Amino acid sequence: MDNSAYRIDKKRVRDSFGRAAASYDAAAIMQREVFERMFARLDLVKLAPQVILDAGCGTGLGTSRLAQRYKNSRVLALDIAPPMLQLAAARQPWLSRLAWRSRQAFVCGDIEALPLEDGSVDLAWSNLAMQWCNDLDLAFRELHRALRPEGLLMFSTFGPDTLMELREAASADPAHTHVSRFLDMHDIGDALVRAGFKDPVMDMERFTLTYDDVRGLMRDLKAIGARNATEGRRRGLEGKSFLQRLADNYERFRRQxxxxxxxxxxxxxxxxxxxxxxxxxxAQPITLHRHK
Structure with a gap:
């Protein structure tokens, strides 16, 4: 299938996450676990950021925790879906909300076109949001531009084996896309270097969530807003025959x-x-090597 079929429809993303704002926290089990593992990695770096960007903040879990950890910092919460930002802004208890908001800014925007000045951020943080970018090189260039020299980018995203069972089961309808394509860890590292970052460190781990049936998986994806947003998706509702074939195909993966x-x-x-x-x-100096 042509690569253009996997291009992300940003309006679809905005609408899907907007509708899922109220149900997101209850269903985002893995997203919270990844956040905690990422957050623990901050112990390994010496950093006293004045300004932090939480890019793809969702309902504001990261925004709140980063503000608590770096008490003298200002945190900019950015998300593409306004309802997510509204929940993030309302996350704190009312007694502390006024003081907390004085250190925050809530910005509706896209990682690929950050509404930030050059060199305005010390720490750029993004938990499981980069996979919604169409041009990872552009997204990294934007984050690089927004960071001050010696600023840190820390992020998580999905690799190519994500939802591999669903992808294979959905091959029952080869004319349409059903799961996004995700980049390999090494390709992501190469994109960091192309954007001008130094000393990139990459690693990967796998998580497996289990369900009684396919409907449970689809309900969770809908509840967190992770609907199919590829341009090659089927427009309108899937037919009952496809959904039955999808469920039948998925059964081959059942274990215990x-x-x-x-x-x-x-x-x-x-x-x-x-x-x-x-x-x-x-500009950085370039060393040329003579080949004999």
Missing amino acids: GKLPATYEVVYGHAWKAQPHPSLPGG
């Missing part, structure tokens, strides 16, 4: 009475280098 849903989670962090003082525009 449960259906698995695999998630390959890629973690990465990298630093923005200091510009070279002797070259204009922060």
Whole structure:
């Protein structure tokens, strides 16, 4: 299938996450677990950020925790879906909300077109949001632009084996896309380097959620807003015959009475280098090697 079929429809993403805002926290079990593992990695870096960007903040779990950890910082919460931002802004108890909001800003925007000034952020944080970008190179360039020199980017996203069972089961309808394509960890690392980041560190782990039936998986995906947003999706409702074939195909993966849903989670962090003082525009020196 042509790659354009996997292009993400951003309006669909915005609408899906907006509708899922109220149900997101109850269903986002894996997203919380990935957040906790990512958050623990902050213990390994020395950082005292003045300004933090939570890119793809959702309902504000990360925004709140980052503000608590870095009490002297200002946290910018950015999300593409306004209802998510509204919940993030209302997350704190009312007694502390006024003081907490004085250190926050809630911005509706897209990671691929950040509404931020150059060099305005010390820590760019993004938990399971980068997979909704169409151009990862552009997204990393935007994050690089927004970071100050020696600023840190820390993120998680999905790798290619994510929802591999659902992808295979959905091959019952080869004319349409049903699951997004996700980039390999090494390709993501290469994109970081192309964007100008230094010392990228990448690793990966797998999570498996289990369900009694396919309907349970589909309900969870709908509840967190992770609907099929690819341009090659079927427009309108899926027919009963396809849904039955999907369920039948998925049965081949049943183990010990449960259906698995695999998630390959890629973690990465990298630093923005200091510009070279002797070259204009922060350009970096190039060393040429003579081949004999």
